[in-house]
Amino acid sequence: MNPKSFIKGRGAQQNTPNKFLEQYHEIDDDYLEYCxxxxxxxxKNKTSYLEVFPKTIVNKVESPDVGMMHSMNPYQGCEHGCIYCYARNTHEYWGY
Incomplete structure (x- = not known):
């Protein structure tokens, strides 16, 4: 991976395709150098903000590991890539 293409922050440094994507394309480093x-x-891959109107921000927690019945998540999709995130499968499905 080209060191110039690193994204500042804690998130994953690669946005790999997933099985739900109907179309996938990748910009070649040679093309970026040419430009x-x-x-x-x-x-370039930049963060985009989409205005959405979700039904709720309160999530029912079904994991016995977590000591609460509900949690609140005002975000749909993020760039952190936390390995413990309960929403990773949903993010993959939505293409985040």
Missing amino acids: EKEGEIAD
Whole structure:
């Protein structure tokens, strides 16, 4: 992986495709270098914010490991990539 393409923060450094994606494309590093050399603007993976209207932000916790019945999560999708996140499968399905 090109060291220049690292994203600042704690999140995963690669956004690998998943089985739910109907279409997948990846921008080649050679293309990015060409755009930089020619002064063109290249599409890069940037954080996008989508206004959504979820039904609820309260989640029922069904895990016996967690000492509470409900949790609150105001976010749908994130860039942290926490291994313990209960929503990872949902994020993969949505393409986050």
